[in-house]
Structure formats: C-alpha cells, structure tokens
Amino acid sequence: MIATLDSNRRWRRAFLIVGGIIAAYALLAPLTSLDAAVSANVPLLADRLWFRIATYIAMFIVMATGWNIIGGITGYAAFGNVAFFGIGAYTTGMLIAKAKWPFLAALPFAPVVAALFAALVGLPLLRLRGHYFAVASLGVGVAVGELVQNIDYGGQPLFGGASGLFLPIDSIANRGLFFFYLMVAAAAISIAVTWWVLRSRFGYGLIAIRENEEAAAVLGVNTTAYKVAAFALAAALTGLAGGIFSQWNVFINQDNAFPIEYNVQMILMALLGGTGTVFGPAAGAILLQLLIQFLGGTLPISFDLPFVSETARPIVAQIILGLLLVGVVIFVPRGVIDFFGGRSRLSLSYLRRSLRETSL
Amino acid sequence: MANFVQLVILGLLAGGVYVAVGVGFGLVWGVLNIVNLAHGGLVIVGGYITWQLFTALHLDPFLTLPVNAVALFVLGYALQRGVINRIIRAPLLFTFLLTFGLNLVIINILLLIFGSDFRSVTPTYSGQGLEFGSVVIPYVSLTSLGAALLLAAALAFILNRTRIGLAINAIAADRDAAQLVGIDLRHAYAVTFGLGAACAGVAGGLIAMIQAITPTAGEPYTLQAFVVVILGGLGRVSATVVGGLAFGLVEAFGQSIPGSGSVFANAIAFGLMVLVLVTRPQGLMGRLR
Amino acid sequence: MNESSSPHRPLQADLPLAGEVKPQLELLGVTKRFGGVAAVDGVNLRVGKGEILGIIGPNGAGKTTLLNCISGVFRLDGGDIRWEGASIAGMAPHRVARLGIGRTFQIVRPFGSMTARENAAIGALFGSSDARKGPKEAFEIADQVLELVGLKAKAGRPVAALTIPDRKRLEVARAVATRPHLLLLDEVMAGLNNVEIDEALDMVRTVHATGVTVLLIEHVMRVIVGICDRAIVLESGRVLAEGEPEVVLRDERVIQAYLGERYAKRLRASGDEDGTN
Numbered sequence: 030m031i032a033t034l035d036s037n038r039r040w041r042r043a044f045l046i047v048g049g050i051i052a053a054y055a056l057l058a059p060l061t062s063l064d065a066a067v068s069a070n071v072p073l074l075a076d077r078l079w080f081r082i083a084t085y086i087a088m089f090i091v092m093a094t095g096w097n098i099i100g101g102i103t104g105y106a107a108f109g110n111v112a113f114f115g116i117g118a119y120t121t122g123m124l125i126a127k128a129k130w131p132f133l134a135a136l137p138f139a140p141v142v143a144a145l146f147a148a149l150v151g152l153p154l155l156r157l158r159g160h161y162f163a164v165a166s167l168g169v170g171v172a173v174g175e176l177v178q179n180i181d182y183g184g185q186p187l188f189g190g191a192s193g194l195f196l197p198i199d200s201i202a203n204r205g206l207f208f209f210y211l212m213v214a215a216a217a218i219s220i221a222v223t224w225w226v227l228r229s230r231f232g233y234g235l236i237a238i239r240e241n242e243e244a245a246a247v248l249g250v251n252t253t254a255y256k257v258a259a260f261a262l263a264a265a266l267t268g269l270a271g272g273i274f275s276q277w278n279v280f281i282n283q284d285n286a287f288p289i290e291y292n293v294q295m296i297l298m299a300l301l302g303g304t305g306t307v308f309g310p311a312a313g314a315i316l317l318q319l320l321i322q323f324l325g326g327t328l329p330i331s332f333d334l335p336f337v338s339e340t341a342r343p344i345v346a347q348i349i350l351g352l353l354l355v356g357v358v359i360f361v362p363r364g365v366i367d368f369f370g371g372r373s374r375l376s377l378s379y380l381r382r383s384l385r386e387t388s389l
Numbered sequence: 390m391a392n393f394v395q396l397v398i399l400g401l402l403a404g405g406v407y408v409a410v411g412v413g414f415g416l417v418w419g420v421l422n423i424v425n426l427a428h429g430g431l432v433i434v435g436g437y438i439t440w441q442l443f444t445a446l447h448l449d450p451f452l453t454l455p456v457n458a459v460a461l462f463v464l465g466y467a468l469q470r471g472v473i474n475r476i477i478r479a480p481l482l483f484t485f486l487l488t489f490g491l492n493l494v495i496i497n498i499l500l501l502i503f504g505s506d507f508r509s510v511t512p513t514y515s516g517q518g519l520e521f522g523s524v525v526i527p528y529v530s531l532t533s534l535g536a537a538l539l540l541a542a543a544l545a546f547i548l549n550r551t552r553i554g555l556a557i558n559a560i561a562a563d564r565d566a567a568q569l570v571g572i573d574l575r576h577a578y579a580v581t582f583g584l585g586a587a588c589a590g591v592a593g594g595l596i597a598m599i600q601a602i603t604p605t606a607g608e609p610y611t612l613q614a615f616v617v618v619i620l621g622g623l624g625r626v627s628a629t630v631v632g633g634l635a636f637g638l639v640e641a642f643g644q645s646i647p648g649s650g651s652v653f654a655n656a657i658a659f660g661l662m663v664l665v666l667v668t669r670p671q672g673l674m675g676r677l678r
Numbered sequence: 679m680n681e682s683s684s685p686h687r688p689l690q691a692d693l694p695l696a697g698e699v700k701p702q703l704e705l706l707g708v709t710k711r712f713g714g715v716a717a718v719d720g721v722n723l724r725v726g727k728g729e730i731l732g733i734i735g736p737n738g739a740g741k742t743t744l745l746n747c748i749s750g751v752f753r754l755d756g757g758d759i760r761w762e763g764a765s766i767a768g769m770a771p772h773r774v775a776r777l778g779i780g781r782t783f784q785i786v787r788p789f790g791s792m793t794a795r796e797n798a799a800i801g802a803l804f805g806s807s808d809a810r811k812g813p814k815e816a817f818e819i820a821d822q823v824l825e826l827v828g829l830k831a832k833a834g835r836p837v838a839a840l841t842i843p844d845r846k847r848l849e850v851a852r853a854v855a856t857r858p859h860l861l862l863l864d865e866v867m868a869g870l871n872n873v874e875i876d877e878a879l880d881m882v883r884t885v886h887a888t889g890v891t892v893l894l895i896e897h898v899m900r901v902i903v904g905i906c907d908r909a910i911v912l913e914s915g916r917v918l919a920e921g922e923p924e925v926v927l928r929d930e931r932v933i934q935a936y937l938g939e940r941y942a943k944r945l946r947a948s949g950d951e952d953g954t955n
C-alpha cells in the first residue's frame with residue numbers, strides 16, 4: 030500500500046516534469062520563427078511542418094478534453110462529437126465568407142452555435158442510454174455533415190455544397206505562430222474548464238450521473254439539465270476548435286469539417302490518457318496524434334515498412350492503428366497513464382489482470 | 390396508383406437487403422450486448438467473396454451465398470473466440486472501440502488486396518425483370534428478397550430448434566444461469582458471433598449484386614442495421630424482418646420526395662431512429678422488457 | 679394540481695395518526711401498472727409529521743413500487759400524491775428530493791468510483807433545497823452522517839472495499855445527508871444480524887429524533903414492532919390492514935394470507951420474545 034503510494038507520487042512527479050518540458054518546448058519553439066530571432070541567428074526550431082503538426086495536436090487536445098466532459102465525466106459515450114467541430118467550423122466560416130465578418134468577431138459564435146445545437150439535440154438524445162445514445166449520437170455526426178453538404182437555398186447550396194466553402198485569405202502576420210497559439214489557448218481553456226468542473230458541484234453531479242443516474246436523481250441532481258449542460262459544454266469546446274480550424278485551413282468541406290474518424294480518435298485519446306481526468310485526454314491526444322503522423326510518414330523521424338510500397342503505406346498505417354486500438358482496449362483499458370504510473374506498476378501482471386477483469 | 394404500387398414493391402424488395410443486414414447485427418447485439426461496428430466490414434468481405442467467385446469461377450452469385458456464410462462464420466467464430474471474448478464484460482465504450490478497430494483492420498486489408506476500384510457483380514439476368522403493366526420487378530431484387538427471408542428463417546430455425554440455438558437463447562435470457570446449467574459460454578458466444586457474421590456475409594453477397602462495392606461500401610450498413618433492429622425491436626428475428634422491410638419502405642418513399650433524392654439517406658435513417666427511440670423504445674414489434 | 683384549502687377526506691380518516699392531524703404525505707388512490715398488471719392498486723395512505731410508519735408484505739406485494747411512485751422514479755397511472763397539501767404526482771425525482779423526501783434503494787446503488795465520504799457528500803450537495811451547501815460544507819455534513827451510520831472509520835474507502843451491510847449503511851447515509859423531512863427506507867435491515875439490526879434501529883431513532891418522518895419497508899418483524907408507531911400491510915398492491923404494529927401483526931387475515939401458517943407461528947413466538955424483553 031505504502032509502496033504503491035510512493036511509486037504513485039514518483040510517477041506523478043515524473044509525469045509533471047516530462048509534461049512541463051514538453052509544454053515549455055512547445056510554447057517557446059515557435060518564437061524562434063519570429064523575424065527578430067531569425068536575424069539574431071537563433072536556430073529555427075519551428076518550421077511550417079512543425080506548426081502544422083503542433084496545431085493539429087492542440088486541436089485534438091481540445092476535442093479529446095471536450096469529449097471527456099460528456100464521455101468521461103458524465104459517462105455518456107458520445108460518438109458524434111465531430112458534428113460540433115463541423116458546426117463550429119461552418120459557423121465561423123459562413124460568418125467570414127458570406128457575412129464578411131472579421132475572424133475574431135466570428136470565432137465566439139462557433140462555440141455558442143455548437144452548444145445551442147448540442148442542447149437542442151441533447152434533449153431527446155440524452156434520454157437514451159448506453160448503446161442507444163452512442164449510436165444515435167453517431168447518427169447526428171453523420172447526418173449533420175450530410176445536411177450541411179446538401180442543403181440548398183434558392184437553388185444554390187447554402188453552405189458551399191459539395192465543393193466546400195472557401196474563406197478569404199487573411200493577412201495575419203506570422204500566420205502559423207498565430208493559429209498555433211490560438212489553438213493552444215483553446216486547449217488551455219478546455220483543460221481549465223475540466224479542472225473547474227471536477228472541483229465543482231456541477232462536476233460531482235455529473236460523476237454521480239455516470240455512476241448511477243437514478244440514484245443521482247433521487248439525491249436531488251437535476252439529471253436532464255446536467256447532462257444537457259455537459260453535452261453543450263463539450264460541444265462548445267469542440268466547436269471552438271472547429272471555428273479556429275476554419276480560418277486556419279481557409280477551406281472547409283464535409284471531409285475536413287466532419288471527418289467520421291475524429292469521433293473515434295478523440296475517444297481513443299481520452300481513453301489512452303485516462304478518461305475522467307484533467308490532463309489524461311491531452312496526454313492521449315499528444316501520443317496518438319504523434320503516432321498517427323509517424324505512421325503516416327509526416328514526421329521528420331521516419332521509417333520504412335518492409336515489403337510495403339509507398340502507395341500502400343497509408344493503408345498499412347491504418348491497419349496498425351486498428352490493431353493498436355484493439356490492443357489498447359484489451360490490454361490497457363484504464364489508459365496508459367494508469368498503466369505506467371497509476372495504481373499499479375508497468376508489468377505483465379497488469380496486462381493479465383486487465384484481461385481477467387473483462388474476459389469471460 | 391401504379392406509382393404507389395411500384396414504390397411499395399421497390400421498398401419491400403430493397404428491404405430484403407436490410408433484413409439480411411439486420412438479423413445478424415440484431416443477434417449479436419441481443420445476445421452478446423455488443424453493437425458491432427465491424428458489421429459493415431464483415432458485410433463487405435462477403436461482397437468481395439461473391440465478386441471473386443463470380444469473376445474468377447463464373448459461379449452464379451446466388452450460389453456463392455452459402456460459401457459466404459461458411460467463410461464468414463469461421464471468421465466470426467475466430468474473432469469472437471480470439472479477441473472479443475476478452476472484453477465481453479467491459480463497459481460498452483470498449484466494445485465500441487474494439488469493433489471499430491476491427492472494422493478499420495478489415496477495411497484496410499481489403500484495400501490492400503482489392504484496391505479501391507468499384508467492383509460489380511452482373512449476372513446475365515441482371516437488368517431483366519417481371520413486368521406487370523407499368524410495374525417492373527427486377528429478378529435480382531426479387532431473388533434477393535427471397536434469399537434474405539430464407540436467411541432469416543434459417544436463423545430462426547437454428548435459434549429455436551437446435552441445441553446450440555437454445556443455449557444461445559438461454560444466454561440471452563440470463564448469462565449466469567446459463568453458465569450454471571453447463572453451457573460453454575466461450576463457445577456459445579463464438580457461435581453467436583459466427584452466425585451474425587455469416588448473416589453479414591450473405592447480406593454482402595446480395596449487396597454486391599445491387600450496387601458496385603468498394604472496401605468502404607459497408608460503412609452505411611452498420612448504422613442502417615442498427616436502425617433496422619431498433620425499428621423492429623431487439624430480441625427476435627421476426628421483429629428484425631419487419632424492421633428491415635419497414636426501413637426499405639421508408640427509404641423508397643423518402644427517396645421519392647422530389648428534391649431530397651438519395652443524398653439524405655443517412656439523415657432520414659437517423660431521424661427515423663431517434664423518432665422511434667424516443668416514442669416507442671421497444672420497436673414496432675417489440676414488447677417492453 | 680390545485681391546492682384545496684380543505685384537505686381531502688381520505689377513506690381512513692378515522693385511523694389514528696401520530697402527531698398532527700394534517701398529514702405530511704398523503705396518497706390518494708395511487709396506482710401503478712406494469713403491462714396491465716397493477717403492482718400498486720389504489721393505495722390510500724396518510725403519513726403524519728414525525729411518525730414512523732412501517733410497510734410490510736410478501737415479496738412482490740408492491741412495496742418498492744410504492745416507494746418509487748412517491749419519490750418520482752415512476753410516473754403514476756392513477757391517483758395523486760400530496761406533500762404538505764400540494765400534489766407532487768408527475769414531479770421529477772430530483773424535485774421530489776429537493777422538497778425534502780429522501781430515499782434508499784433496496785438493491786443498493788452506490789456511486790462505484792467514489793469513496794464512502796464522496797457518496798454521502800453527493801446527498802449533501804444536492805438534497806433538500808433549503809439546506810444546500812457547497813462542496814466544502816457538504817463534506818463536513820458527509821462526515822457527520824457517516825459517523826451516525828457507523829461508517830466513520832471507512833469514510834475514505836472506495837465503495838468496492840465495503841461489505842454489503844456497509845453498503846446498506848452508505849445507502850442510508852446518502853439519503854440522510856440530503857437532510858430530508860421524510861425518509862423512505864427500503865429494506866435497509868434485510869440481511870443484517872441481530873447486533874447490526876440493533877445498531878440500525880438506533881440509527882433510525884437518532885435520525886427520527888431530529889424531526890424526520892420515517893417510512894420504512896421491512897421484513898424483520900422485530901423492527902416493525904420495535905420502532906413503528908403504525909404499520910400497513912400491502913398485498914398484491916393493495917392495503918390489506920393498517921394499524922398499530924402489534925395489532926396488525928396478530929391480525930389472523932394477515933398471518934394466514936401472507937405470511938403462511940408456519941411463518942406465522944414463528945412470528946408469534948418472536949413477538950412474544952420481544953414482549954418479554
């Protein structure tokens with residue numbers, strides 16, 4: 030017992046140190062791309078590719094952390110949160126492209142519209158439980174993307190249709206750096222919100238709902254209002270990421286604003302890092318996104334797959350990802366953070382115990 | 390009027406495929422409590438087997454269906470025994486992610502083998518049909534509907550008349566009690582998933598005859614299978630048959646609405662699902678349990 | 679829905695009520711059906727403020743269902759429920775809880791990932807609306823309540839590390855932490871040994887002494903006789919008998935019809951033991 034506590038603390042400290050170093054590097058490296066630094070001959074630590082990957086990672090931190098509020102803390106397995114990402118992207122995109130609003134004026138509407146939409150569909154959806162909720166929310170994700178692409182108004186596609194929506198190119202100085210820091214700010218907000226939720230009366234109510242909804246209700250938790258609020262909060266954060274994405278990417282369509290695979294990726298990230306925790310989803314997002322980029326061959330450190338042609342490579346990467354998903358679910362169901370540091374130690378017996386707990 | 394009759398007939402014929410897709414999905418869901426996101430992947434594996442046998446050996450596509458069933462049964466049995474049984478007691482999120490991962494693996498292996506080209510199965514009689522005045526009934530659809538109903542009947546027979554079927558029913562009713570009377574859970578679960586996969590394989594064969602397939606063409610069928618099962622009510626093969634035919638009708642009439650076309654297929658399916666879930670959670674045919 | 683100034687004259691207006699004449703809780707023809715079968719069938723009941731009322735009846739009589747109706751978990755198929763004169767039929771469970779009606783579940787439903795202390799704190803955080811607290815005070819209340827039910831030493835343990843009797847205590851602690859005016863207890867003493875039952879009885883007396891009305895479902899006759907002011911017998915969803923516990927339990931109809939002849943003999947014997955204590 031004591032030993033576990035000690036090792037627990039040691040792991041926690043190691044985790045904080047590693048996390049601190051990564052955060053410091055991620056926050057400071059972009060500065061080397063500024064003109065002042067370049068002219069002072071500071072080595073360039075962040076090129077275009079760096080910004081692209083790092084901004085994606087921050088974006089997934091927002092989505093995984095947002096999903097955690099409804100999926101991890103409240104226990105409702107939402108499988109369609111990409112709808113909120115897309116709605117955020119299209120809200121900001123439409124305001125900029127059609128109403129000619131400036132980006133920063135349009136951005137706040139992304140989380141607001143996404144949250145309103147979540148509250149609206151959440152009222153019927155959150156009456157469902159278990160599989161029913163999961164698949165119904167998956168349906169929302171699919172259906173919203175389809176509607177956005179196909180809705181016509183006066184004979185014209187309302188949201189740009191199948192050819193997508195082009196935003197005017199902005200004239201933001203140090204573009205890569207700007208959107209990176211903006212996405213990091215969104216990630217910080219989502220982590221701070223989670224931290225607050227877990228300490229608040231609201232958060233206790235959500236956890237009570239997750240553990241036993243009926244018991245929570247008879248103890249006075251307004252379960253409907255709480256669930257809808259959690260869903261809307263998750264949607265707001267995810268929508269914020271979408272809103273930033275739309276101007277960052279300048280072009281949005283059904284494929285990049287409503288990618289079905291994001292639904293599962295954000296869940297897998299939360300699961301990898303540990304659901305229901307403050308930093309877990311963020312850690313999982315960094316790990317999984319780096320892995321996806323690595324397998325896809327976009328990272329500077331690359332590798333050759335034996336017997337695999339260049340064209341087959343993305344396919345093999347997907348297979349590896351699928352096998353990884355299967356492996357994580359079977360062997361480390363409580364997340365890698367728990368696997369490495371939590372209540373137990375990194376060991377074969379941990380894997381065996383995980384198996385015993387869930388298998389026949 | 391003829392138009393209405395045509396729509397009803399088309400809907401029921403299309404419903405055959407949904408019956409085939411739904412029964413296996415419903416069986417796995419009802420007994421194993423798993424919403425199998427790899428169902429669409431298994432369906433399309435069946436589609437490729439039919440395509441391969443048809444193009445390489447010139448077999449009649451309907452004759453390939455038993456091959457699909459056997460092959461997919463073996464695959465399903467192995468998947469359940471080797472992988473899914475290991476997390477059968479985990480929360481639903483895990484079974485979701487696991488089956489999603491399996492789907493990803495299946496689809497991408499198919500992509501490696503067959504590429505992403507469209508493949509279609511066109512026997513000599515495709516495009517022909519029975520004509521009653523202005524109403525046309527394509528042979529392929531008619532035979533597909535027959536095959537789907539036969540499949541459902543065979544599944545119902547296995548579940549209600551055979552030893553293993555009764556064991557599966559016992560497990561669905563009460564897992565612990567079933568174990569106490571000596572049922573080998575691992576085997577029975579694997580057989581259940583195998584049967585579900587076999588149904589998916591047959592459905593895939595039927596689908597390959599009515600549309601060109603790619604490795605990802607099975608995706609929409611997972612969501613649709615879910616809607617079909619909900620529509621009919623979880624727990625009985627006959628209810629899924631009704632759900633599948635009803636879904637075919639809804640789709641036929643939905644697509645006939647001018648302007649909407651087929652682009653809103655998912656939105657219609659989803660809207661219908663939420664409507665049924667919220668107003669009649671036990672399904673059209675189900676009893677409240 | 680509307681609150682009439684003259685309270686309904688119920689069928690059993692002549693029955694004794696401990697305490698005041700005006701009932702705190704009043705059930706009027708409460709009916710709940712499951713697929714055509716009435717699990718609760720036109721139950722009329724008045725509970726006076728400060729009373730301890732026992733409900734007994736064979737398994738499947740509808741006792742738990744009746745509790746679910748009162749606490750808003752089930753929607754009524756007929757009849758009305760009044761709390762302090764105003765109808766609460768159709769009210770959501772959390773609103774019923776905030777009015778001051780706390781309950782336990784016969785099959786315990788702890789919040790599995792939480793410690794005993796956190797479980798109890800949920801009750802204090804959300805319960806009775808006139809006494810709601812923030813997280814900090816909620817934990818203080820949780821500690822007091824855990825001490826009351828005898829779980830103080832195990833406050834920091836996760837639910838998984840609690841025995842079944844302890845989980846039953848936790849179930850009570852959580853309900854008491856909501857600071858209810860009326861506490862509904864569903865077989866919280868089933869499965870306890872004699873010593874534990876005595877402890878539980880003390881616990882109920884302590885809670886009752888703070889002014890809480892108690893409605894408890896029990897199979898253990900010693901509990902009904904030892905603590906209740908009044909008892910009702912439920913069978914097939916209907917009230918079969920009502921009155922002082924000793925009288926009700928000796929009612930030949932009750933004994934014959936529900937408890938069976940052999941059980942009845944044992945019961946008489948144990949009742950006599952109680953008398954001699």
Ligand SMILES: Nc1ncnc2c1ncn2[C@@H]1O[C@H](COP(=O)(O)OP(=O)(O)O)[C@@H](O)[C@H]1O
Pocket residue numbers: 712717735736737738739740741742743744
């Ligand atoms: N949720 C439910 N759905 C269907 N039937 C129920 C439900 N709850 C209780 N019943 C039925 O109502 C009757 C009364 O049950 P219950 O109130 O639990 O009895 P008791 O608590 O007196 O043992 C039983 O026949 C039981 O099967």
Ligand SMILES: [Mg+2]
Pocket residue numbers: 741742743784
């Ligand atoms: Mg009961």
